[in-house]
Amino acid sequence: MFVKNKEGTRAIMPINDFANICGYFYNAAFNNFNIPTPNNGYNCKHPNCDVIEDGYGCCYTFSCPLGWEADDEECNEFGLDYEEGEFIVTEDRDILDKLLE
Incomplete structure (x- = not known):
């Protein structure tokens, strides 16, 4: 789920949705010693x-x-209910382009 502004220059979305498209997120749930990261x-x-x-x-x-x-x-x-740490705003062109795909 994401919402873009009218101009298409900025978007807001939950961090989980952002993580799935940013290209840098990874889930290293456990390290080599089976200890949570x-x-x-x-x-x-x-x-x-x-x-x-x-x-x-x-x-x-x-x-x-x-x-x-x-x-x-x-x-x-953007018409969303605020919750600390829940939403991220971006103006990154690569991210905005991915939202159009």
Whole structure:
């Protein structure tokens, strides 16, 4: 599920939907020692991922290099109910193009 603005220059969506199309998300649920990885396996391999725990990039709305965490105002603008950490906003052209496919 996603919602684009009228101009098609920005979109908002749940982080789970975003993770499925961004191209950098991966689920490293367990490391080589069968120990759960940080962030419950919500991991990121983007080179600009700045939240690294135990050597694993962590996928969060607040630190995504391809977007930013939606605030209450942005959720209202797109007709969504705000929930902290739930929605991500992006202006990344590659992501927007994938939404049109």
